[in-house]
Amino acid sequence: MFATEQCPDNLWEAYVWCYVFLPGGDVFYTAGIAAICWAIWSCRNRVTFEHIPLKSPFECIFSACALLCYWAGMMKQEDAATLRTGGELLKDNASRLMRICATAYQDEGAC
Template sequence: MFGTALCPDNSWQAYSWCYTFFPGGEKFYTAGIAAMCWAIWSYRNRVTFGFKPLTNPFECIFSACALICYWAGMMKQEDAVAMRDGAKMLKENASMMMRICASNHEEASR
């Protein structure tokens, strides 16, 4: 996932991963990690307690982007712009990955 076999499985590794793959954005790491955790937790609750299946794993990423943009409103103006730009970049990359996965799935089903 994400082009690496080094996906984090605890909070320390998540910060280390962010530092390695997103240098220079240290003040945004906590918000980004929190948004991903919150999005995963929300979808887990939706599937477990609401009996609504997750139709696409990218839903969690798009939900995290929405949370990041919402939380950016509580930051200084220049930080909010940078945080929204990061969310936009994440959303664009997730959309690209979603298209790649869809085309690979279509090719495999032929």
């Protein structure tokens, strides 16, 4: 979804990753990292404690998108619009990738 195979191993590498792959968005790095971490944590809790299995790993990404759009309301007006747009772009990319994986799974049996 992020068009890279490089994944950060810790928080500082996540900030470096954001700086390299999302230049000029310094204001949004903390919100983006927090949304992804919170979404993963929430999905993990749902599976572990509520015994509700994930239908797809994309559920975590869609949760992160919802958090970004919700948290945008706490930012300055121009930053809020940019964060909402970023959340929507991430959701669109995840949707496209999900469709590609579903098609590949149906065609070849794996994705």
